[in-house]
Amino acid sequence: MAEPLFNRLVLIGIGHIGASIAGALKLHPGTVEQLVISDTNPDHLQRARELGLGDDYVADATAAVTNADGVILCTPVGSFAGIAEAIAPHLAPGSILSDVGSTKQSVIRDVLPFVPKGVSFVPAHPMAGTEFSGPDAGVADLFEGRWCLLTPIEGVDETATRKIEQFWQTLGARTARMGAAHHDRVLAIVSHLPHLIAFTICGTADDLADETREEVLEFAATGFRDFTRIAASDPVMWRDVFVNNKDALLEMFSRFSEDAQAMARAVRWGDTDYIEDKIKRSRKIRKTLIDIKQA
Numbered sequence: 001m002a003e004p005l006f007n008r009l010v011l012i013g014i015g016h017i018g019a020s021i022a023g024a025l026k027l028h029p030g031t032v033e034q035l036v037i038s039d040t041n042p043d044h045l046q047r048a049r050e051l052g053l054g055d056d057y058v059a060d061a062t063a064a065v066t067n068a069d070g071v072i073l074c075t076p077v078g079s080f081a082g083i084a085e086a087i088a089p090h091l092a093p094g095s096i097l098s099d100v101g102s103t104k105q106s107v108i109r110d111v112l113p114f115v116p117k118g119v120s121f122v123p124a125h126p127m128a129g130t131e132f133s134g135p136d137a138g139v140a141d142l143f144e145g146r147w148c149l150l151t152p153i154e155g156v157d158e159t160a161t162r163k164i165e166q167f168w169q170t171l172g173a174r175t176a177r178m179g180a181a182h183h184d185r186v187l188a189i190v191s192h193l194p195h196l197i198a199f200t201i202c203g204t205a206d207d208l209a210d211e212t213r214e215e216v217l218e219f220a221a222t223g224f225r226d227f228t229r230i231a232a233s234d235p236v237m238w239r240d241v242f243v244n245n246k247d248a249l250l251e252m253f254s255r256f257s258e259d260a261q262a263m264a265r266a267v268r269w270g271d272t273d274y275i276e277d278k279i280k281r282s283r284k285i286r287k288t289l290i291d292i293k294q295a
């Protein structure tokens, strides 16, 4: 059997993504020699133990990372700075620090200043997930056929970046590299804005139900239902994503608002060609996603 990629890999945060990595590692035995799980929530750590997600369970992240050759931050992005500051003095020389955060400029801003000399920091983002959270939400084949985007930092050891690529490829993902700013703009339109819209539309429908005292939500098994799936996502994770990708998210929101206004105007003035054209373009996007197996 090939050498393991990591002898002691630590996952800090055993929620949806951490537990999915742990599950995927079980589907690909031999990828790591020892998987250590760390989480500040004692219930989550206990549940991870009951589910048998790792080989060792250590609440204190500074103790967990000692002697590790790999560490992956799997907590909400707003917690990264505090964790990085705490674990930095305990990271082993030659080890690799990576993450799964949904924003990348903020992660580099918050983590890099603490990374000691001799440790390679390789930011990464698996583009897969669901609306569920916590250790029970792990999905072992979550990354199968999905993208994992890496935003390598200039001057960081190329072997470390290749190792993280190999790690994600072993778990079934396809990898690509891009700049952190580009990543954040792309994610703002394909992931962060859709969540902002879903949270908003659910709030609007709920307000309406309150105001009119009518059962708006009783009859919601319609197009609205699809918005409620993503709107059921974790509040802390998404709060952190929004405030840590503020500029790109607001830029995309502003473009979206203009386009939504244009659509509303077409509705008002009965511009059926405009309406039909927009819907045709949207259907094409859906068909393309199905064709490239990303739907």
Ligand SMILES: NC(=O)c1ccc[n+]([C@@H]2O[C@H](COP(=O)([O-])OP(=O)(O)OC[C@H]3O[C@@H](n4cnc5c(N)ncnc54)[C@H](O)[C@@H]3O)[C@@H](O)[C@H]2O)c1
Pocket: 012, 013, 014, 015, 016, 017, 018, 038, 039, 040, 041, 044, 061, 074, 075, 076, 077, 079, 083, 100, 101, 102, 103, 125, 126, 127, 128, 129, 130, 131, 132, 133, 134, 135, 137, 234, 237, 241
């Ligand atoms: N959910 C998704 O669809 C998705 C997809 C890709 C990437 N991500 C990214 O993955 C990361 C984790 O998201 P998730 O969906 O797994 O969230 P989650 O809420 O399911 O899990 C987060 C875990 O981190 C733990 N945690 C929080 N603060 C901590 C701290 N300071 N120290 C140790 N543990 C701590 C929590 O107890 C919890 O177990 C986020 O950065 C998110 O942006 C999420």
Ligand SMILES: O=C(O)C(=O)C[C@]1(C(=O)O)C=C[C@H](O)C=C1
Pocket: 101, 102, 126, 127, 128, 129, 130, 131, 190, 191, 192, 230, 233
């Ligand atoms: O499918 C979902 O429910 C997700 O929210 C997954 C999703 C996305 O927006 O596509 C969410 C956050 C990410 O960082 C990556 C993937």
